Amino acid sequence: MGNLRHMELRDLPSVDELTRRLAANPAVGELPPPLVSGVAREAIERARHGLREGGTADPEAAAAESLAVLAGHRPRRVINATGVLLHTNLGRAAAAGAAADAGRAFAAGYGNLEFDLGTGRRGGRGRYVAELLTSLTGAEGAIAVNNNAAALYLALTALSARRNTVVSRGELIEIGGSFRLPELMAASGAVLVEVGTTNRTRLRDYERAADGAALVLKVHPSNYRIEGFAEEVGYRELAELASAREIPFVADVGSGLLDTRTPWLDGPPPTWLADEPGVRQTLAAGADLVLFSGDKLLGGPQSGIAVGRADLVATMAAHPVARAVRIDGTTMATLAATLEMYAMGRGRDVPFWTMASLPTDVLERRHTDVLEASGVPGRLVAGESLPGAGSVPGATIPSPNIVLDVAADASWKALIATIPPVVARRADDALRLDLRTVDPEDDDRVVAALAGLA
Numbered sequence: 001m002g003n004l005r006h007m008e009l010r011d012l013p014s015v016d017e018l019t020r021r022l023a024a025n026p027a028v029g030e031l032p033p034p035l036v037s038g039v040a041r042e043a044i045e046r047a048r049h050g051l052r053e054g055g056t057a058d059p060e061a062a063a064a065e066s067l068a069v070l071a072g073h074r075p076r077r078v079i080n081a082t083g084v085l086l087h088t089n090l091g092r093a094a095a096a097g098a099a100a101d102a103g104r105a106f107a108a109g110y111g112n113l114e115f116d117l118g119t120g121r122r123g124g125r126g127r128y129v130a131e132l133l134t135s136l137t138g139a140e141g142a143i144a145v146n147n148n149a150a151a152l153y154l155a156l157t158a159l160s161a162r163r164n165t166v167v168s169r170g171e172l173i174e175i176g177g178s179f180r181l182p183e184l185m186a187a188s189g190a191v192l193v194e195v196g197t198t199n200r201t202r203l204r205d206y207e208r209a210a211d212g213a214a215l216v217l218k219v220h221p222s223n224y225r226i227e228g229f230a231e232e233v234g235y236r237e238l239a240e241l242a243s244a245r246e247i248p249f250v251a252d253v254g255s256g257l258l259d260t261r262t263p264w265l266d267g268p269p270p271t272w273l274a275d276e277p278g279v280r281q282t283l284a285a286g287a288d289l290v291l292f293s294g295d296k297l298l299g300g301p302q303s304g305i306a307v308g309r310a311d312l313v314a315t316m317a318a319h320p321v322a323r324a325v326r327i328d329g330t331t332m333a334t335l336a337a338t339l340e341m342y343a344m345g346r347g348r349d350v351p352f353w354t355m356a357s358l359p360t361d362v363l364e365r366r367h368t369d370v371l372e373a374s375g376v377p378g379r380l381v382a383g384e385s386l387p388g389a390g391s392v393p394g395a396t397i398p399s400p401n402i403v404l405d406v407a408a409d410a411s412w413k414a415l416i417a418t419i420p421p422v423v424a425r426r427a428d429d430a431l432r433l434d435l436r437t438v439d440p441e442d443d444d445r446v447v448a449a450l451a452g453l454a
Helices: 015-023 033-052 059-072 097-107 127-137 148-160 181-188 203-210 235-244 279-284 310-318 320-324 329-343 351-356 360-374 408-416 440-451
Strands: 141-145 164-168 191-195 215-219 249-254 289-293 304-308 378-385 397-404 425-427 430-433
Touching (some): 015 059, 097 329, 127 141, 127 279, 127 304, 127 329, 141 148, 148 164, 148 181, 148 215, 148 249, 148 289, 148 320, 164 181, 164 203, 191 203, 203 235, 235 249, 249 279, 279 304, 304 310, 360 378, 360 397, 360 440, 408 425, 408 430
Parallel strands (some): 164 191, 164 215, 215 249, 249 289
Antiparallel strands (some): 141 304, 289 304, 378 397, 397 430, 425 430
């Protein structure tokens, strides 16, 4: 490192020299040389400015710190031991092996994204995915875009631009990343008409505003819940109102639970799903268009899906915005393979559902084995896993946890510095690990990471 007390302008290294030094630093990892030299150049410039102002400088230390931060943002696989099944910061749903393989195969070569192998001519983009979606939901038509916000934006732009859209005031949500529904509606050109109050909206509130509206919109508040003195209007009532006024009823159900009966699981539906709307049931209640995420309870890649009346879907697909928000071929292949698993009765093998349905006794054995093998002091306690990503607000899944008798903050940082990084959860000044969200094949890696804390 440079000498902070005696370094002068003439002592500053050249960009090439500093780049060579940094390349030998393990903290830099495998960052491309142009990135390293760019950071080196910026560090030298800042050092030069600091020395001219009479300060001190250590460009090598400053550059190494910047590169370590940059390396932390480089996309890589991590082990999720937080117990949050759909962890937004960690990429939400893990892909099933078959789905990941389908996406990898498509990305590694050419594919029939817009090519009909039966006729040898140009084919419709996304037709197979649309057929799977209509088969699984009972809808007339379907379209997939790059996320659920895009699905809502496209629906509003195509069906309600410069016209009134009626929404309950209690559903004007803000979710992660400062996404606000009123702002998205304004961007789409739809005119927001708020009805009811934050906690209570009745059918007559909608009735007063529906005349002349382009559509009625109901949004599932995916990341919060209003309890106590609250009232909302159900899907069937809104569908009947919209039908009587001859306007579409659009329901954004958010999380993408295909069917509340969860026919892909053994036994009755899990109790933690009790208040979650299902896509099939919402359509059956009369919704003209249902929007949902592909990367939450569906367990697929990041995507947004709209299913419903064929004419409404066709109008959306024909709108210029549809091209701007469409999904790429790799995502299409991954989503198709995920949907095929449900269509073939193998929905339980989608990683989200596999993790969510793990028996407690199996998890207890795994937690015990990992803790004992690691040699780190700790104990098993009763805990709770979370569906995550704003899905099923307020719901939890009982799950054992490991609580480590170590310094929580320092140990948490040490675990994310391992290869692959292990992300645990800090709660109540303790470090917890929940193996429900860890692939059993990664248990040995978790043991190795924990052993470094002993």
